[in-house]
Each structure stands twice: as C-alpha cells, then as structure tokens.
Amino acid sequence: MKIPPHELAKALADATAHAAGLSRENAELQSVLGAMREAVVAVGPDERITRVNAAAAPLLGMTADSARGRLLGESLRHPVITRVARAGLSGKVDEGEMEIFVPAKNASPGGSSALARRLFQVRGTPMPGRTGAVLVLHDVTQLRRLEVVRQDFVANASHEIKTPVAAIQGVVETLADAPEMNETDRARFMDILTRQTSRLSKIIEDLLTLSRIERGLAVDLAGFSPEPLAPIGSAAVEACAPRANAAKVLIEADFDAGLALPCDPSMIERALVNLLENAIKYGGSGGRVAFRIARENNQAVLEVRDFGAGISSEHLPRIFERFYRTDKARSREQGGTGLGLSIVKHIAESHGGRVSVESSPGAGATFRIHLPLAPPPAALPA
C-alpha cells in the first residue's frame, strides 16, 4: 500500500503533536504527584511498580526511577500494603494502616542508618479496566500521637481531679453517718479532708493559671517594658529558700546582670519557682541546684540544673504535657499537681520563647527557658 507523501507528513505531524501533548500531560501529572505530601505508588496487574512520586521514594528506600519495574513486595514488604494493592488490582477499594520504619529525616550526619517508626494509612484504588492500582500512603504518625496525648490527658485529668473528690466525698459521708465516731478516727478523717481539699484547690489554681496564659498574654507583651532578669531570678530563689533549707539543698545562682527583656516579671518568676521547686524535690536531699541566667546568641537562657536521679529518655518528649507524670506515686507524695512543667512551657511560649530539657538517668536534669532578646534598637523601625 502506498501512502501519498503529504498524507504521511500530516500523519507524522499529528503523531508528533499527540506525543507532545502526551508528554505535556505526563509532565503535568508528574508535577501534580510531585507536589503531593502523600506518597503515591502505582502498580501494574503484575504487581510491578509503574510510577511513584517524590514522597514515595524514601519509603521505598530508592529513587523514583530505580523503583519503576520492581515488584511492590520487593520494595515495600508489609501485609497491609500487599492486601490493599491486591484489592485494588481486583477492582476493589481497600484501606488499612501499617507501621513501617523509614530513614529518619533529621538523622545525624554520622548515623545515616537511623530509622524512624512511622504509621501510614494506605488506600488502594483500582485503575480503569483493571490496568493497575494506585496506592496512596498518608503519614498519620503525628495524628495518632496527638490522639494518644489527648486520651492520656483526659484520663489523667479525671484521675487527678476525681481522686481528691472521691476522698472528700467519702470522708464527708463517713463523718455525717457516724456521729459516735471516736476522737482518733475523727481526727484522722479531718486530716484527710484538709489534705485533699488543699490538693484539689492547688490543681484548680494551676488549671486556671494555664487557661489564663493560654488566653493570650503574648498579645499584651508589647505593653511591658524591658525588665532586668537578674532581680526576677533572685526573687524566685528567695521564694524557694524555705523549701531549699528544709531539704538542705544549696541553690547556686549565677546571673548575667545586664540581661533585660520585655516580659511579665511575675509570670517569669512563677516559671522559675516551678523549675526550682522541681529541682529541690528531685535533686536529692543535701544536694545542690545550679541556677544560671545567661545570654546565648540572641536569647536569654534561664537554666535550672539538678544533680539527682535524672529522667529516663522515654519520658523526656512528654514531660511538659499536662498531668504527665514520670512517677505518679512519688510526685503526688511530693505534693505536685502534675501541671508545674506545663505552666513553665506555657509561660515561655507566651513570651515568644520555648522550653527544653536534657537529662540522663543518674546524671540529673537540666531545664531551660529560652527567651528571644529584643533586637538591638538600631534594627527597630523609626
């Protein structure tokens, strides 16, 4: 069969235009996929990977190009993703959650092999005509973590509040029902009442403090003039002196007298008192507490360090949460409400700063409040 040259040329031009269109569509698709936060993996009917986006590459442990053509099970082995992929290939939508280990994002330079545990929600959707399946992986690690924090908070808060209420209610009922109770028992019950009432009122006071700070001191901060930090530090030491003396703990203060920044001095003092009280409680009797206020780069660092038993690493990421306790029995015995560190964190954040903690078992703990120092006057707009 003979095709006239002009028709051949036209067919060729059409095909080229079509190909150009396709490659433009392809490029568009690539950039849409590339912009996605979710990982996308497409597989063919033989379970071989046909396409992955940039977010998927680290999960597969290889570049997008080298993943193409490999069996899904070779690159990402997990029963959930296999199940979801097969459902997609047989024309069904399926989803599930799986836990996998992926290279940590902020791995230290030397530790390139560091892996982080992540939780992914996987959803598989069939492609038209059973030509394959698309798997979308959504990272829900943070979401699930926050759910745990919230559930723990609700459970801990109800425990912390209902326990004193239970004791108070029980004692009141007991006293009302037993008018002939002997003096010794009566005195013991009155003790319980006094102790639990004061505990409940401390918790309520701390919760109110937290909600006051949350309502936004940060907005009003502009109204405060620069306050020197050293006198605030001295006031905190003063406030903690009776406790420190009782526990035979020496507070060694080392303040940079020149540091000042706009802040609510009573709030900062409160935060420092909380940190000092903790250090006195957990630093061990007869010990010492190092209390430093210093400039570091463009920050004021308020640091309280004890030399006690320290805190094991599993607690450190959660220690500033409300009602989080590393040792419930011990901290309650010490009269804590479980809110002290959370208040410190909120005060620091309401001043545009942050908190940090460093500790290892046996080596004590160091708590720091980092507050941004005001930019030098020259940098301020006239």
Place this chain on the structure above:
Amino acid sequence: MPRILIIEDEADLRELVAWHLTKEGFETASAASGEEGLTLAVREAEAGRPFSLVLLDWMLPKMSGIEVCKTLRQNAKTAALPVLMLTARGEETDIVRGLEAGADDYVTKPFSPKVLVARAQAVLRRTQPVDAEAPIRAGKITLDPARHEVTAAGLSVTLTSGEFKFLRLLLTRPGRVYTRTQIIGAVHDGFAAVTDRSVDAMAVQLRRKLGAHGDVVETVRGVGYRLKA
C-alpha cells in the same frame, strides 16, 4: 471472715475504704502499688488463705490495674479471685476494657463508701462457687443445665443452643455485666460466626421468648448485658 485486699496508690482512699470495710466486719489488707498487691495476692493464695475479693484501682503507678487484673487471671492460683475495679475513667470503652481484663464489677470515682461496700458484698455473694449442673433460679426463671431446659413461671421456653448459653451466662452471676465479646466467647460453638450484632439479636429473641419475664435481660448501654438483679 472474708478478707479483702485493697490495691490503691492514694493512701487517704486506702484508709477510708479500709475503715468502712472493717466496720462492716471484713478483714482488710492494703497495697500501694500493683506489683505489691499482685505479690500479696499470689503469696496468700499459695499459702492456702486466698483473699475473698480484690478492690483494684485502675490508675496505678507503673503497673496499671488492668495489667494486675490480667496477671491475676493468668495465674491458676488467683484466676478465680473476684476483682472489683475502682476507676476514675467513666467512659464506656474503658469499662469494657476493665471487664474484658477479667474484673467482676466496677465502681467509678468519686464513689460513696456505702455503695462501694454494698457492691463488694454483691460481688462476694455472686462469686460463691456454683454447682455447674444444678438448676439456676432467678425470679420466675429456672434454667436446668443437666436437662437443657428453661422455664419461665413454670412454662417451658424453647431456646436455641446459643440463647441457652447466653441466658446461662447471665444467670450464673446475676448483676454482673458481660461485654459482647465475653458473651460471644461463651456462646460460640465453633461453627457459626458470632458478631456483636448477633449478640444483640440474640438478646432480643431471648426477651421475646421469656415473654413477661424478658426484662431480666438488661442492656447496659455501650457496655453489654446483665441479668437484672
């Protein structure tokens, strides 16, 4: 004299509860942590003088009440030890978790000491060892395990094998709440799949067949079922 073990980390609550139980004629022993309580319960059981009941707080430092309960259940020496959970977690899912860990009953904080004592006595009453073959009576209902017969006010009631097992479970411990999962465990015959929904359907059938006495099968919202005591 029944002896009750109180596992509660809050000293004041421990003292308060012990005072009331002593006043009602119980002997008490106390433990401030799950580990301590567990050791005491096992040691006393091994020495041939097991506790009659454990009052167990859920939120304990380190080992939780749930873990203590599960561990007691796994140990042959303490598997039958009645457990009454004390919990500040009033959510239904929490209560289901407690019951499924093997608790016989639960009391939510804050509680009235009088009510707590009454609940403890109820648990003690219904956890008396029962003769597996003896007919069980509750109100107008009689269930005879040996003859596989149920009568309501003297009239014979025809039940399926699943419904029979369901009713028997409730009758053995009047007032004790069973979760759907526990009911499935009791009625499952190894063939038909039993789901939460089919437990609910079975309860509806049971009530219908028991006619005027059907209301003894009581729904505990979000938790499960119990025999109205």
